Every structure is written in structure tokens, then in C-alpha cells.
Amino acid sequence: MSNDHAILRVSHLSTYFFTFQGIAKAVEDVSFEVYPGEILGLVGESGCGKSVSALTILQLIPMPPGKIVNGSVYFEGTDLVSLTNDQMKKIRGNKISMIFQEPSTSLNPVLTVGTQIIEPLMLHQNLSKREAIEMGIEMLKLVGIAGPAKVIHQYPHQLSGGMKQRVMIAMAISCNPKVLIADEPTTALDVTIQAQILDLMRALKEEKDLVIILISHDLGVIGQMTHRCLVMYAGKIVEEGPTDDIFGDPCHPYTQGLLDSIPWWHEEEEQDRKPLREIPGTVPDVFDLPSNCRFLPRCPKAMDICRESEPMLKRISDTRAVRCWRMGR
């Protein structure tokens, strides 16, 4: 994989929030590329910066207090960070679109599904209202909604959580975007509905030739869905590589701890009764991040050098990189 055909290239992105409490360094020096035909995972715990990274790509950070202090996001030869808001509007929902965690809060409760689904179509595709409605019904059919002609006249409260998320997906892909950013798309849904939505996303990726950036805290979802993933901790990428490799042989102590701390249901009896390996302590305060390794206070394998300075994200093979002093020395 060469850098040339990356669809989206994020480099050295840093987003800070300047608040009365101080500077919150939500995202620091995040770089990654997304290649055609892949699902890239962003995984980490709450507050690790995975959502802010995604919002930064689409310039959806409230400014102020937020500010993109450094970095660039190259998409189709242009740096999205340098674009004005009006130029950005032509990209958002058209070439890069996003779906959010809570479908019930991201749909407008006082407008029908139809009104909301035709909006991007009329705006970006210059369709007439009638054409847009036809197209909207097509889209709803595509995402597996039964009786789309009826649903298009309904209000969000008449739909179940799973259906609302399907509507959100239909809206997001209606303009044939190149990139779909899914921020915890199934976290608010039940397991059986989650399986339906994940299946749908996988099918749409093939059919529409999409690139998906999937953000989740659920290692199961990331492990099952993505080809490559980035593990984030306290605003930085700590590990990067093909998902199967990371899950099979995690290199960063945080990734190791994370994978060990989850019980899996198909584990054997003996494994079941053992206490889980826990990561001691909590995530550092975003206003007061350590200047050495950010995982140091919780790391079981800390060495002297970890206290002295912060490790870089080092390549350890063609496809993998780790931010840890123990690796690649």
C-alpha cells in the first residue's frame, strides 16, 4: 500500500479545546490514512479523542472553544482544514458523511423522515422534490426498511431504534459519498439489532464502494468489522495495524490490558472463574496530561525511560506501529 492512493490522509492533527479550566488536548498528533475498500476502526475508551478526531475531519468541532491547532486532512487533493465553512458544506453529507451514536437525537423529531432524507439530495444532487422523494424511497429500500413509501411519511418517534439508525444510514449514503464515518453506530442498540446494522454496513460498503471509518469502544465490534484499526489513549494513537494482528498479538501494554480485561462468552470454564485482568487506575485528566508516557501511571511494564520522555509512534513492521519504549528498540 503506497500513500498515493489513500482516499483520506490525516497528518499530525491536533485539536485542543480552550476552556476556562485550561487547555484540553483532546487530540494530539494523530496521523492515519484510509485506503479504498477498507473499514478502518478507531477504538478507545471515552475521552480518548476518537470522536473528536472524526469530528475534526468534517470540521464539526465547535470553534471556539475548540481549535485545530495543527495538522492537515487531505481528501481528493485538498486540505479540508484550510477550507471555508461554505466550501466544507459541499463536502459534508455529500462526499464524506457521518452517522452518529444516538439515532433518536440525530433525527429532527418534528420533521417527517421524507423531509429529512430529501434535504441532502436536493442540496447536493440538485434533484427536484419529486425526484428526491423517489430517490429517498429507493434509499430506504436499500437499507432494508419494509414499506419505504409509508415510512417516508412517518415521524422519527414512530420508528424503532434500529429503523431510525437505518434511516440515518440511508441519509448518509444517499449522495454516494466516498467516505462514511460511523461514530458508535450501534452503541445505543440491542445486540440483535446491532447485528442487523453491522451486517447492513458491510453489505453497503461492498455495494456502494464506500470507505468506512468505524469508531467504537466495543472491541468485539471493531474486531469483527474492521480491516485495520487504531487504538487511541488519552488523545494519541498508541497502536496501529491490521485488526487481526493487533487482536492476535497486541504490542502496547494498553491494548494488551484492554483485550485481557474483557470476558468473552466462549471462554472455557476455568478461564471463567478467574478474576479478570484489570488495568489499574483511571485515564489521566485531559487538562493535566503527563509529559512522559501517557499510559505510565497505569502501565504494569513501565521502565525508567518511560518516566523520562514520551515514546514516538514507531513502525515495527510494514503495517504496524506502536507508541511504546519497549517496542522497536
Next chain:
Amino acid sequence: MNDGVILEVRDIKKYFPYRTAWFAGTRSFVYAVDGVSFSLKRGEVLGIVGESGCGKSTLARVILRLIEPTSGDIFFEGQNISKINKKNMVSLRKQMQLIFQDPYASLNPKLPVRYLVGEGLLVHKLCDPKEIEERVAAVLEKVGIKPDQMNRFPHEFSGGQRQRIAVARALVLMPKLIIGDEPVSALDVSIQAQIINLLQSLQKEFNLSFIIISHNLNVVKHVSDQVAVMYLGRIIEKAPHQELYLNPLHPYTQALLSAIPTPRTKGVKNRIILEGDVPSPMEPPPGCSFHTRCTLAGEKCSEISPDLRDVGHDHFVACHHVV
């Protein structure tokens, strides 16, 4: 392990009435819990799993009579508690405690930890007011909070620490039964493991009986001895945890298990993906409540509701198709 049964629930029903029209007198019901029976042995952990709206939280509240059941009996240590008066119930509740999902909502932000944890002791007059501080310090130590932090307020603690405080609050009364309603769902994965380990070690140390309610099947398997699966207000399958996960018999349990995303099932083709949504508990389908989404459903399923039957190995299942 003592074989005595600590809690027995017989045919519990809870229907919430609602008005079908604004001015009409006609009433209809939300069938939240619709005939649940089980028993829990002393020192045993029962996991209850199910999707949202299946009635698992209502069941927890009914057992503690925080919500009055519509019908059915609850026996706690052999005593039928479904009929006793409110005052006696309050004093009984010190033996049965509840831990809630969200430690940001369940702790009063205006009270210091010292009071939050000691409140139960004060209410039930379990010890001399002078001793309260000592007892609180001891229990905080147990759950891994430094006793010198007891004058702090909830906002000064992280989510995981708050859940520890919520556990301390339940534990300080030395209850015999603790019901955890999604006790780790609001926590991050790395913190989740800390709380699960804490609950497990406390359970062993005090030989507590536990009911863990969760939608997370991985967590339930790890902590429970027995697992019950609920669907639309009913238990549709119940078995010892290994048995249930290795040999699920009900089509819903099978679908539920295959729907859990795990890295190891990547690319597995025979995943069962259920179609449609859970029917509304306001209008549960006739017959088997699962027949609308079931691949095996036949004529009988839409007419007769299957009973929970014993199929051997302590395995109970409610399905016409299981022989």
C-alpha cells in the same frame, strides 16, 4: 455452599396500566413482567439477560417491592414478602440491596461520601451514630476507596470510583442479597473489569447471593452460576452458565449469542441475524412471544404459549420445538 434457597419468585406479573385515549375510561396494559418464576440459592449468582424492554429491570424492582407486583409471590428466606406492609418491608430491605447502572445519577451530588454510605446505617439504626464513621471507613476500604476521602463529594470521583461508592452503600448494611441492575454498563472497558472483580471477590468473601441484570452476555457469563434469558416479560431459557452458552436450546438464545460481535467470529458465515424488532410489550403477540421473529415458528407457536420445561441438566426452556 449452603443449599438453602434465599429467594423464590413465583409467577410474578407486573402490568402497568395506561390509557388508550385521553378522555376514554378504557385502559390497557404494558405487560412488563408476565409470569416469571425462579429460585436463587444462598451464595449463588443469577444472571438475567435480555434486550431493552424485556422487563428485566422491572423484575428487579418488583423483587424489592419498589414497584408493587400485579400478582405473584416473592419468598425471601421462606417468608412471603409480597403481602407484608410497607413498614416491615423497609426494615427487610436492609437485607436486600440494589446497585444501579449509572453512578452519576444514583449518588446525590450534594452529599459527602461519608453520609451517602452511612445513610443506610442511620435509617435502619444498625449502629451507634458514633460508630458510623468507623463502619463507613471499613467498608470504603473494602471496595478500594481510601477512607480519608470520605468527606469528598461524588463529583470529585471518577465513574469507576463512584460505582465503588455505590457498591459500598449497598454493602455497608451487610445484606444477604444484592441485585445489580446493569452495574457495569455505564463504565469503560478497563474500569468494567475492576468493578466485576470487586463484585466477584465480595460475593465470595461474604457468601452473598447476587442477581446481576445486564444486556452484556459476556459479562453475565463471567459472573453468573445460573443464567436466565428474558424476552418480552418472560424467562424463555434458564440454565447453568456453561450449559446455556455451550448448548443454547431456544432459538432466541441462539440468535442472541451469535449476534455478539467478537473478534474470533470474524468471517463466520452461519451467524443468525434476526429480522425485525422486539414486539411492543403493550401488544405482545399471542402464543409464543418470540414466534414473530423465529425461524422455526409453526402454527402451534402462534396459538399456545410454551411453558418453561425442564429438559435435564438443570436446563429449562420455553419452546415447542425443543424435545
